[in-house]
Amino acid sequence: MIKILVLHGPNLNLLGTRERSIYGHVSLEAIDRELVAAAGEGVEIRSIQSNHEGALIDEIHHGRTWADGLLMNPGAFTHYSYAIRDAVAGVALPTVEVHLSNVHSREAFRHRSVIAPVCIGQISGFGWRSYLLGLEGLLSFITENRAD
Numbered sequence: 133m134i135k136i137l138v139l140h141g142p143n144l145n146l147l148g149t150r151e152r153s154i155y156g157h158v159s160l161e162a163i164d165r166e167l168v169a170a171a172g173e174g175v176e177i178r179s180i181q182s183n184h185e186g187a188l189i190d191e192i193h194h195g196r197t198w199a200d201g202l203l204m205n206p207g208a209f210t211h212y213s214y215a216i217r218d219a220v221a222g223v224a225l226p227t228v229e230v231h232l233s234n235v236h237s238r239e240a241f242r243h244r245s246v247i248a249p250v251c252i253g254q255i256s257g258f259g260w261r262s263y264l265l266g267l268e269g270l271l272s273f274i275t276e277n278r279a280d
């Protein structure tokens with residue numbers, strides 16, 4: 133069994149109603165359902181959303197005790213949370229950063245991720261499917277590294 137912690141950062145609880153022209157019409161609950169469906173048997177998905185930096189950090193720390201990988205949309209924390217970056221680096225779980233929007237085509241402050249350098253990769257710009265693409269990459273990485 134491969135266990136994946138999915139973390140959704142601030143304001144993502146508003147998905148489906150928030151700035152739909154940027155983030156689309158799909159709710160967070162629907163994304164979580166799609167992830168579970170895509171994961172299939174043999175993969176457990178546990179999804180948590182928080183608007184609080186410390187709560188996200190606590191979940192990352194806790195993930196060290198049970199998870200095999202981390203799929204995370206850190207929301208705006210992407211661009212400035214050194215604390216979340218240090219948590220990801222500290223637990224050393226393979227991590228994929230995902231964004232619904234293409235952060236590189238938006239405001240300059242979104243072009244930089246302080247978290248991406250401690251991740252195995254970043255997916256950005258495919259709407260809710262960024263999560264599915266991120267999960268696929270994360271599971272491939274975990275499977276290949278287990279086979280080693």
Ligand code: DQA
Nearest residue numbers: 143205207208231232233242
């Ligand atoms: C986001 C991009 C961030 O810049 C923004 O602050 C978000 C959502 C995305 O998924 O596109 O809250 O992470």
